[in-house]
Every structure is written in structure tokens, then in C-alpha cells.
Amino acid sequence: xxxxxxxxxxxxxxxxxxxxxxxxxxxxxxxxxxxxxxxxxxxxxxxxxxxxxxxxxxxxxxxxxxxxxxxxxxxxxxxxxxxxxxxxxxxxxxxxxxxxxxxxxxxxxxxxxxxxxxxxxxxxxxxxxxxxxxxxxxxxxxxxxxxxxxxxxxxxxxxxxxxxxxxxxxxxxxxxxxxxxxxxxxxxxxxxxxxxxxxxxxxxxxxxxxxxxxxxxxxxxxxxxxxxxxxxxxxxxxxxxxxx
Amino acid sequence: xxxxxxxxxxxxxxxxxxxxxxxxxxxxxxxxxxxxxxxxxxxxxxxxxxxxxxxxxxxxxxxxxxxxxxxxxxxxxxxxxxxxxxxxxxxxxxxxxxxxxxxxxxxxxxxxxxxxxxxxxxxxxxxxxxxxxxxxxxxxxxxxxxxxxxxxxxxxxxxxxxxxxxxxxxxxxxxxxxxxxxxxxxxxxxxxxxxxxxxxxxxxxxxxxxxxxxxxxxxxxxxxxxxxxxxxxxxxxxxxxxxxxxxxxxxxxxxxxxxxxxxxxxxxxxxxxxxxxxxxxxxxxxxxxxxxxxxxxxxxxxxxxxxxxxxxxxxxxxxxxxxxxxxxxxxxxxxxxxxxxxxxxxxxxxxxxxxxxxxxxxxxxxxxxxxxxxx
Numbered sequence: 001x002x003x004x005x006x007x008x009x010x011x012x013x014x015x016x017x018x019x020x021x022x023x024x025x026x027x028x029x030x031x032x033x034x035x036x037x038x039x040x041x042x043x044x045x046x047x048x049x050x051x052x053x054x055x056x057x058x059x060x061x062x063x064x065x066x067x068x069x070x071x072x073x074x075x076x077x078x079x080x081x082x083x084x085x086x087x088x089x090x091x092x093x094x095x096x097x098x099x100x101x102x103x104x105x106x107x108x109x110x111x112x113x114x115x116x117x118x119x120x121x122x123x124x125x126x127x128x129x130x131x132x133x134x135x136x137x138x139x140x141x142x143x144x145x146x147x148x149x150x151x152x153x154x155x156x157x158x159x160x161x162x163x164x165x166x167x168x169x170x171x172x173x174x175x176x177x178x179x180x181x182x183x184x185x186x187x188x189x190x191x192x193x194x195x196x197x198x199x200x201x202x203x204x205x206x207x208x209x210x211x212x213x214x215x216x217x218x219x220x221x222x223x224x225x226x227x228x229x230x231x232x233x234x235x236x237x238x239x240x241x242x243x244x
Numbered sequence: 245x246x247x248x249x250x251x252x253x254x255x256x257x258x259x260x261x262x263x264x265x266x267x268x269x270x271x272x273x274x275x276x277x278x279x280x281x282x283x284x285x286x287x288x289x290x291x292x293x294x295x296x297x298x299x300x301x302x303x304x305x306x307x308x309x310x311x312x313x314x315x316x317x318x319x320x321x322x323x324x325x326x327x328x329x330x331x332x333x334x335x336x337x338x339x340x341x342x343x344x345x346x347x348x349x350x351x352x353x354x355x356x357x358x359x360x361x362x363x364x365x366x367x368x369x370x371x372x373x374x375x376x377x378x379x380x381x382x383x384x385x386x387x388x389x390x391x392x393x394x395x396x397x398x399x400x401x402x403x404x405x406x407x408x409x410x411x412x413x414x415x416x417x418x419x420x421x422x423x424x425x426x427x428x429x430x431x432x433x434x435x436x437x438x439x440x441x442x443x444x445x446x447x448x449x450x451x452x453x454x455x456x457x458x459x460x461x462x463x464x465x466x467x468x469x470x471x472x473x474x475x476x477x478x479x480x481x482x483x484x485x486x487x488x489x490x491x492x493x494x495x496x497x498x499x500x501x502x503x504x505x506x507x508x509x510x511x512x513x514x515x516x517x518x519x520x521x522x523x524x525x526x527x528x529x530x531x532x533x534x535x536x537x538x539x540x541x542x543x544x545x546x547x548x549x550x551x552x553x554x555x556x557x558x559x560x561x562x563x564x565x566x567x568x569x570x571x572x573x574x575x576x577x578x579x580x581x582x583x584x585x586x587x588x589x590x591x592x593x594x595x596x597x598x599x600x601x602x603x604x605x606x607x608x609x610x611x612x613x614x615x616x617x618x619x
Binding site: 036037198 | 387405470471477483
């Protein structure tokens with residue numbers, strides 16, 4: 001082996017050490033500064049997610065946007081894939097011309113795509129699967145003077161089977177109170193509209209009808225007990241026809 | 245802990261006190277073969293990530309693609325999550341793709357330039373320049389489109405960053421470099437390092453590998469702790485969902501397993517707890533040479549599991565590369581010599597064996613801590 005390499009001067013070791021500590025503190029704070037749970041919470045009469053530790057959040061508030069984000073190392077390492085219960089999701093896009101005729105149907109993920117591309121396609125589809133639980137207001141919401149009544153967009157079942165859902169915008173006061181109500185998140189709608197625009201541009205379609213098919217994973221309890229028929233049947237959620 | 249300063253990938257002992265151990269851990273010059281291996285592995289991983297996406301560049305990355313310019317504007321207006329999670333586009337900062345705009349032509353130019361740069365880095369050509377360009381271009385692609393961002397992508401950014409740090413500093417000290425070497429990097433980084441008198445020990449290689457090791461350990465432990473937030477990991481049924489994935493397995497398939505449920509649940513729960521144990525105890529064994537088989541076995545099992553069971557093509561190779569960063573130069577030289585011997589490459593086998601012996605001998609005769617002026 002060659003002679004030992006050159007050694008560093010003391011000042012460089014000190015400066016480098018400070019840089020190392022600062023960098024790793026930023027990385028560790030990023031890892032800690034993620035909400036956890038949901039955990040049992042007596043205060044919430046059930047379970048609720050908990051905020052990250054204050055010290056980590058305080059450091060992260062500075063280092064994540066001001067340092068790690070520019071290094072492309074901004075991450076909490078709380079991987080979504082750590083959650084084993086992920087529903088299966090695929091998208092069906094019906095491309096229509098100006099007369100409303102279906103000119104093409106696109107599936108995402110594409111069964112014929114290579115595995116690497118399919119992961120990306122599945123990721124986009126998964127992004128359209130994160131519904132929000134929408135709580136009805138505790139008391140009647142009254143709009144301010146000259147203000148419109150607050151509206152929300154929810155998934156509405158087409159029939160009693162709850163296997164087909166459509167988007168419906170309704171007054172917040174008229175939200176159903178006899179069942180859990182879910183609606184698309186803002187992020188989902190951004191993704192849906194953008195993907196529909198892309199398909200319309202690419203294929204020369206006037207409108208795109210976007211349908212999400214999802215299936216809840218089969219629970220391991222099925223090894224011991226029967227579930228009601230249709231418990232794991234796929235559900236279709238129609239985003240409607242999205243403009244170009 | 246070994247007494248060898250070349251065994252820089254072993255956990256630091258407290259011999260000489262904390263400061264000495266700290267300096268030895270971070271700033272000990274080492275044979276740079278470990279950095280070269282990580283560079284080559286990372287280069288292949290970048291290509292594995294990029295090349296299969298070549299067919300739909302505009303859709304995946306273009307500002308007229310799946311996530312278009314209007315979507316960026318709409319997403320930027322989304323409010324941050326009250327629990328502290330930021331909007332998916334809040335941390336995007338920069339990407340060369342944003343400069344390319346809607347042009348499929350310039351996007352293709354950027355993409356194929358990235359491929360060429362990554363190939364050059366992987367081979368070890370002009371590493372100081374190509375390491376920087378690789379980081380800039382690869383992370384431009386991995387972090388450009390939030391609609392297709394996947395968990396494993398962060399590993400590419402992590403590898404690209406530390407490989408860049410290593411090769412930016414590699415070869416700056418020691419021999420007086422020419423201006424060309426200042427700009428492009430030393431010429432002895434070709435493949436696994438070529439130099440007739442042997443590879444020169446490098447502080448930069450140690451520093452970059454140490455940073456990668458600690459960062460990788462933080463990732464492994466954090467993701468292990470995160471798994472504990474889900475009841476299915478505690479109950480040992482987390483892997484069940486990979487056995488009967490939605491849209492692929494039917495209720496009838498699952499019911500068929502009732503006859504073997506004890507053995508199914510035994511295997512699945514044991515496997516889940518082995519995964520958790522490996523992740524949560526990772527820092528304890530990752531730096532210890534005697535536990536190297538456990539480190540490598542975990543990486544290989546992770547590779548097979550994520551690729552063939554979960555169908556995630558990036559996680560597995562990333563685990564292997566991250567795990568490989570902990571191997572010492574002696575281990576690399578010994579393994580490579582054995583591989584060369586098996587392949588009938590006697591010349592290479594003898595040379596690598598000599599390097600391994602040289603590392604060990606140098607280790608035995610060199611002061612473990614050196615602080616002072618440049619000789």
C-alpha cells in the first residue's frame with residue numbers, strides 16, 4: 001500500500017466536525033419531525049395523530065426548507081410503504097371527443113408497462129386514493145352577509161351497494177350524518193385534473209372521464225372467520241368528466 | 245474494535261478518548277475502494293432508475309406531462325397540513341427540468357446528457373466533475389414531479405449527494421494536482437481505482453462513506469420505528485398483505501390458506517419480527533465486522549423481498565448499496581481477490597490480495613490519529 005495519506009490540520013478538523021454535526025442534526029431532526037400515530041387519545045375521545053416533538057420540529061422548520069430541501073435530502077423517512085394496509089388502486093380514463101364518444105380507454109398502471117414505469121404509474125394512482133374524512137359541522141353553518149353557503153365535495157354512493165361512488169358538491173349543512181362521509185383531498189383533485197389534461201392533450205380528447213377503482217386489502221382475520229359477501233369487492237369512484 | 249486505522253469502517257473505540265475516536269472515525273485516511281464500490285453501485289442504480297422511464301419522458305417529467313405547470317400552481321396554493329406536514333410541492337426548490345419547461349426536445353437532451361454523465365461517473369471518468377453533474381441531474385429527475393415521487397427515491401438522492409461529497413474532495417491532498425486534476429478529479433478513480441503503486445489512502449473517501457453510513461443508519465432505524473406505529477407490524481401480520489395483494493388475490497385464494505393458517509401465520513409473523521429486529525438494531529451491528537454476514541444477508545433478503553414480493557425495483561438495490569458502504573477496504577480487497585480468483589483472473593487476484601495485505605500491514609504500523617500540518 002502507498003504511504004499513509006496526508007493528515008488534516010487541526011482547524012480543518014474542527015470546522016469539518018462542526019459541519020458534520022450540523023448536517024447530521026438536520027437529517028435527524030427531519031426524521032423526527034413527523035407526526036405520529038394515530039394513538040389512543042382520551043382528550044379526543046378516540047385516537048388521533050400526535051404532533052412531532054417540539055425541539056425536532058423547531059430545528060426542522062429551519063433546516064428542512066432552508067438546507068435539506070436544496071440538497072434534495074428533505075425527507076422524514078416515514079415511508080408510506082411502511083403501512084401494510086394499502087388499498088389496491090388503478091385508474092380508468094375514458095377519453096371522449098367533442099361529441100361525447102369514447103375514443104380511447106387508458107388504464108393506469110398499464111399492465112403492459114415495464115415494472116419501473118408501473119411503479120410510477122401506481123404512485124400516481126395511489127395519489128388519487130387518499131380520501132379525507134369529512135365531518136359534518138356540529139351546529140348549523142350560517143353564511144356571512146353576501147357570502148355563499150359553504151360547500152363541500154364528497155363521494156356519494158349511486159346505490160345501496162356502495163360499490164359505485166360519484167362526486168357531489170353539497171352544502172356543508174346537508175352532509176349525511178348517518179354514515180361516515182369521505183371526499184377527495186385538494187391534492188387528489190390537483191392530480192386528477194392534471195392527469196386528465198395530459199391525457200386530453202396527448203390523445204386529442206375533448207374531455208376525460210376519470211374513474212378510480214380501489215379494493216381494500218383482504219384482512220388476515222379471514223383465516224379464522226367469514227366476512228359478509230362483497231366485503232372486499234372493488235369500489236368504483238367516478239371523478240366525472242374533467243375538461244381539457 | 246480493531247487496532248487498525250485502515251479498519252476505518254469498524255465502530256470507533258474510545259482508545260485515546262472521545263476526540264481521538266471522533267477524529268479516527270471521520271478523518272482517518274482509508275483505501276478508497278469502498279467509495280469506488282459505492283460509486284459504481286450508485287451509478288448502476290441511477291441507470292436502473294432512469295433508463296426504464298425513457299419511453300415516457302414528457303409524461304413523467306415534463307411541465308406538460310402528468311403533473312403540468314397548472315398543477316404546480318394549484319398545488320402551491322394548497323394549505324399546509326396542520327400537523328406539520330407541508331404541501332407536496334413546498335420543498336421542491338430547484339430542478340433543471342423547470343428550466344426545460346414544456347419542450348420535449350430539451351427534456352430529451354437533458355435526460356440523455358444525464359445518462360452519459362452517470363455512465364462516465366460509474367466508470368470513474370473525470371469524477372470530480374461528473375459527480376457534481378450526476379448529483380445535479382439525477383436529483384433534478386428524482387425530485388421534479390411530486391405526483392410520481394416514491395419512497396425509495398430518497399436513496400438515490402442520498403447516494404448522489406455523498407458520492408459527490410466524496411469525489412469533490414477526493415485527491416485534493418497528497419500529490420500536487422495539475423489544474424486538470426483540480427477540475428476533473430484524479431485519474432486513479434477509474435473503475436475500482438488504478439495506480440501502479442496502489443491506491444492512495446484518502447480522508448475524503450472515509451468522510452463520504454462515514455456520512456453515508458450514519459445517514460443510512462438513521463433511515464433504517466427511523467423507518468423501523470415508523471413501522472411500529474402500525475398494529476399489523478406488532479401483530480406480525482404486516483406481510484400478509486403482500487401474500488394476498490388487492491386485485492391480484494381473491495377471497496377464495498385467501499380462504500384456501502385456512503388449512504395451513506398456523507404455518508402461514510408463523511412464517512409471516514416471524515419474518516415481520518426479523519425485519520423489525522434487523523432495522524431497529526441496525527446501528528448496533530452495521531459497523532461491527534464480525535456481524536458483517538448479518539448486514540449483507542439483510543441487504544440480500546431485502547433485495548429479493550422488495551423486488552419479487554413487493555415489486556419495488558429500487559428499494560432492494562438501495563439496501564444492498566447502503567449496506568455495502570459499511571464494508572472495510574480489507575474486506576473489499578479480500579472479497580474482490582476471491583472473486584477474481586474464482587473467475588480465473590490470477591493477475592487481478594494477486595494484486596487485490598496484495599492490496600488487502602498492504603492495508604492490514606499499513607494498519608498495524610500507522611498512528612491511529614494524526615492531527616497536524618500537512619506533511
